[in-house]
Amino acid sequence: MTLAERYPLLHAPARWEWGGLDVQFSTELPPDELVTNIHLVCFVGDRIVLCRDDRDVWILPGGTREAGESIESCVIRELVEEAGAELAGPIRQFGAHYGTTDHPEPYRPWQPHPHKAWLWCTADVRLVGEPTNPDDAENILEVRTFSLEEALRHAGNDGSYVPELIRLAVEVHGAGGSTTALRQPGSPAE
Template sequence: MARIEHFNNPNAPKPNSIVVAVTVFVQDEQGRLLLIQRTDNGLWALPGGAQDFGEYIAETAVRETLEETGIEIAVTGVVGIYSNPNHVVEYSDGEVRQQFSACFRGRYLSGKPAVSDESSAVRWVAQYELDDLLIHPSMRLRIDTGFERRGEPYIG
């Protein structure tokens, strides 16, 4: 399903749903960040996705990371909560979702990067390489906040 990201766009369609979702900030032993290239819009992003019924939110983070990247992680903390009402995602099925995402910090446990139906590429990326990748501003905010290692999570 295709998706269009609307960010601070006064002509964006009005949202008709909010879905609890996660993203996960995971670094390897060299400090590189785990990123996927999304199949629905071609942008680079942290792994993540929507919470399923019967699932703790930390379980969502672990499951989505494994499904999208082939990497097993343990959740170790919270980077931030992202709920900007001026960021909506329009899907080809008519859903227009207002952003609501918890970004978790994860610790790499095992596995090798592997693509899925949601990721056309998966790789460990050094911080200095980020400016060379197409990353949505909302996702870049999460990434930059993760690298800051704040004492308190971002709430915005």
């Protein structure tokens, strides 16, 4: 069984109206120049980190990449801003939502347009303080760790792909960070 068959909501083409984006998930990693956003499924031991924002929605930490910022620098900054966390292990990239926007201009002037990618990663982290909540970002009210089942309930109460994304991240994290290790021999990548 392919990953797309195991995770059909995650792999289904989708429309993200807030960004005028038509998106498609893939485990094929994007070229660096397409990555505009980076989000993480973070682990403290076997528990998953979620952040509750001022809309009372539980989210995975991450956000928009700044001009000239490396993937690692973006991850480190976003962990501090949204989760009050620091890396405790390597960043493992495991997939991306590739998107094409119908907006006439990029969200930020330095971003690629109209094609872009949201990179998904896993990492072990330590919670070391409060989120810094900069003025131009989400306002995080609470950061907690959850068991897998609790995380799926909190992050998946809107019928979205997020529970499947978390399940895939748990598998990837347990496989040492490789989606290749999860595929059956001879099965297609998706």
